[in-house]
Amino acid sequence: MKVLGIESSCDETACAIVEDGKTIISNVVATQIPFHKIYKGVVPEIASRKHAEWILPVVKQALKEANMTLDQVDAIAATNRPGLMGSLLVGFTFGKTLAWSLNKPFIAVNHMLGHLYAAHLVNDIQYPYIGLLVSGGHSIICKVNNFDDLEILGTTVDDSVGEAFDKVAKFYGLGYPGGVIIDNLSKNGDAKAASFPVPKLDGDEHRYDMSFSGLKTAVIHQCDQFWNTGYEHSTENMCAAFQETACKTLVSRLWRAVDDTGLKTVVAGGGVAANSRLRQLLAERPDVNCVFPPLKLCGDNGAMIAGVAYHFLQRGDRTPFNATACARIPQFKRGLKH
Ligand code: KG4
Ligand code: ZN
Numbered sequence: 001m002k003v004l005g006i007e008s009s010c011d012e013t014a015c016a017i018v019e020d021g022k023t024i025i026s027n028v029v030a031t032q033i034p035f036h037k038i039y040k041g042v043v044p045e046i047a048s049r050k051h052a053e054w055i056l057p058v059v060k061q062a063l064k065e066a067n068m069t070l071d072q073v074d075a076i077a078a079t080n081r082p083g084l085m086g087s088l089l090v091g092f093t094f095g096k097t098l099a100w101s102l103n104k105p106f107i108a109v110n111h112m113l114g115h116l117y118a119a120h121l122v123n124d125i126q127y128p129y130i131g132l133l134v135s136g137g138h139s140i141i142c143k144v145n146n147f148d149d150l151e152i153l154g155t156t157v158d159d160s161v162g163e164a165f166d167k168v169a170k171f172y173g174l175g176y177p178g179g180v181i182i183d184n185l186s187k188n189g190d191a192k193a194a195s196f197p198v199p200k201l202d203g204d205e206h207r208y209d210m211s212f213s214g215l216k217t218a219v220i221h222q223c224d225q226f227w228n229t230g231y232e233h234s235t236e237n238m239c240a241a242f243q244e245t246a247c248k249t250l251v252s253r254l255w256r257a258v259d260d261t262g263l264k265t266v267v268a269g270g271g272v273a274a275n276s277r278l279r280q281l282l283a284e285r286p287d288v289n290c291v292f293p294p295l296k297l298c299g300d301n302g303a304m305i306a307g308v309a310y311h312f313l314q315r316g317d318r319t320p321f322n323a324t325a326c327a328r329i330p331q332f333k334r335g336l337k338h
Helices: 033-037 044-066 085-102 111-121 161-171 178-186 213-221 235-261 276-282 303-314
Strands: 002-007 012-019 023-031 075-081 106-110 129-134 139-146 149-155 265-269 289-291
Touching (some): 002 044, 002 303, 012 303, 033 044, 075 085, 075 111, 075 303, 106 111, 106 303, 111 129, 111 149, 111 265, 111 303, 129 235, 161 213, 161 235, 265 276
Parallel strands (some): 002 075, 129 265
Antiparallel strands (some): 012 023, 139 149
């Protein structure tokens, strides 16, 4: 079964064709980064307009690279949540229209299920396991029972980890998107140069929760207070110390989830799963098998959407054509309870 998957939740217009949830036949990602870079962040209005302009050429390109026609596609899938509403509506409405006009099955896909599935495209992974979803909009630790069954254990209570990377980079004028830039600068820095405060969330209900806004504020507004003596106050050192604290926050909660559940497989997904320090830290536990998607499948792409849609289709699910998009999933981002 060949599924055409469309992704347009943020600033990449993407389409892929995947066979049987496993074989990527084509995978086209058109990034809008150059258009948002001058504003140092994603401008939702520009994002929606670029999606509207690019969606048809991107889908055509995916078919061309697969050497296929639309007749040879068995089903269409598109991201419907969470994300920027205007952006989501472009890809989702395009996907629904394509499926309706071709009389093919249609599946709406939750973007975060897609990120989690990215590692499955290139690995055989058994359920259940612990999921670590780290992107520009989310930070989630969950128990994953099946491709569509996540038990949320912890989330950020404020900013996501990717947002903290992006905001720190924006404040220091390092460029956009900030994650990969900070990751690269950190390679020439010393994480011990500064000791940023590690967020503390008390109480059992926050056992797996994370917070990144205090860290972001400390790095941006109070950096001078946290330098250790004898270290140069360089951008590289600041980046390395920030990255270390952010990654250790994630990893400490993740190990709690692993130890409490006894599940020894971790699957990571989302843009921040590309982070080199996070990958190193997760490799430090020989008793835990940590699976990452390849770098090019960490960020947004259509292959992860087509891949997860295959499993819905196999189960007989179909999304009705009156379904719509949705910007947020409340359970993926909890507020502080007190
Ligand atoms: O999954 P993604 O492409 O889009 C969302 O669903 O949000 O994630 C984008 C996020 C951005 O915050 C970006 O800065 C971050 O992933 N990112 C990284 C790295 N590469 C991308 N963060 C840390 N280290 C990286 N190497
Ligand atoms: Zn994403």
